[in-house]
Amino acid sequence: MCSAWRFCLSVYDDLSPRGISGSSITCRCGTVLASAWGMPRTSRAMSSATLSLGLVAIPVGIHATRRREGRISYHLVHAKDGSRVKRQYVCEEEGVPVESDELARAYEGEEGEVVMSKEEAQAALPKATGRIDLIEFIPAETTDPVYFDNAYYLSPGKGGDRAYHLLAETLRDGGSVGVGTQLARGKSYLVAVRASQLGLVMHTLHHDEEVHREQQVPHGEPGRMSASEREMARSLVVQLGKKAFDPSKFEDEADQSLRKVIAEHEDKEGAHAAAGNGHARKKKSAKDGQVVDLLQALRASLEGAPKKRATRSRATRSRSPGRRRAARRGRAGRARPYAARSARSSSTRPRTRGRAR
Template sequence: MRAIWTGAITFGLVNVPVKVYSATEDHDLSLHQVHDKDGGRIKYQRRCEICGKIVSYDHIDKAFDDGDKTVVLTDDDLSTLPAERSREIEVVEFVPSDQLDPIMFDRSYFLEPDSKSPKAYALLRRTLEETDRTAIVHFALRQKTRLGALRVHDNVLMLQSLLWDDEVREAKFPALEERTRVSAKELEMSSALVDSFASDFSPEKFSDEYQEELKKLIDAKLKEGDALDTAKTFGEEEEPEEGGGEVIDLMEALRKSVEKNRSSAPAKKTSRKKG
């Protein structure tokens, strides 16, 4: 694993240097889109809807659309926002672990001690275990301030980003507001059914069948030779025409450039304006 960033857990006068790692990874096979006729890759271009030109990233700003008006936000505008730039994981309070609803958990990160002596790290980990508490923290990641939960996972400190309170929707369904009578016999039968499925959770027992079958399908096609040369699926390289949003073939552009240069050779004393 490679650390995302290094920083420190801080509470009171205590400072615990740590390295931060992503605790999870996506195992899905990456698929892209191709033309069903010839297998050529489908490209997406950043084209302006007003002038029709393809726009490079250095000329792209962000904007908010409220339905009637659009507010453009430049990099200078965004730099004025109070985004944390420190590398501190600031503890704001310690709460009973059972008060955290799992619906609030977002992304998970492992924290590795980043000092010659891991004593402060071990002390904080042991304290959280002994008190059955979770530290609520503020931290910044990818230019956004975040709320987080610092807790123990096995023998490692884990940081989990939390959703803000107003990001969790309230579940209100009319059918649940009506009183529903459940008889003792129905509850007994339902409990018996639950008991028949009772087990201890072992995540290693479960696997992603879709991804496994997808991998088998791809391997089978490769083995049968049912595949295209990857380089050919990209086709000819394309460049945006300087005068607008149309795309022309690179070889054609080179040919026209050579012809233009030949026609304006030094032997001719007349100058030509660039259009």
């Protein structure tokens, strides 16, 4: 670590609360500070809300739990030249493109489709309140994971630290989960708020009508199981048992396989960058080559211009047998004067350079 590490640490401390990733701050010696000291990167809140239970209101920030960086992403391109493609809406009836301002929404009604404009549909949706209303508290073990959808970390907002941690401690000690609703982005969400090791986590839940009943799934017949089979099953579970779930032990095999194929393609194409569009790189290289070829072509054209003009003039003069014979006689007569002029010009240039000195 270089002597500037204290300054780097102070920079990290100043920038981290603003949501700037520690992994992007690198010391002058090349050491990435966040990985060197294991500093957690600060997550910026996606949005803010007020956690409301009775007369208590706790300001909170809502943070995503899923990381998008580090994952392989792609976009659709034209396989022929690697150019990106764009999506276009086409009318099935007329077969013509439809612009965005001509689009409407068709909802399924009991007697068919009901067409509404975007503004009319948005006016019918509930308005966002900015609140997470906790209505009831239930034992944590009674919440069925089948209903869980997305998860979000909650952080205390300005002035809400004490109330935030008081609620987290109460839920943690009592093993309870708060259930309520949130109106946001034109939807009514069913949510559950639980305590984690450090704070609070909010889960969006599926509504009851969105979940299939387990009774709708065929489970077959259990049949007769012997005591030895049961004992072997228990022994296997005990043998493979762990104290806690550690997701870092499991690797994404599909992601690794895809990265391997991408690396092989990059090696074949002669690419040096670890990420980017292969077609775009090839396209850029071809463009650079065209620039070099153009310069060479211009230079060659300038050097060969007099010869080409002479060739064109001879070709222009030789149009008939009589003119060809006259041209040959003329060239024979002009050969010596041209040589004399060349000699005079070559003998004149050294004297000019001598006078310049």
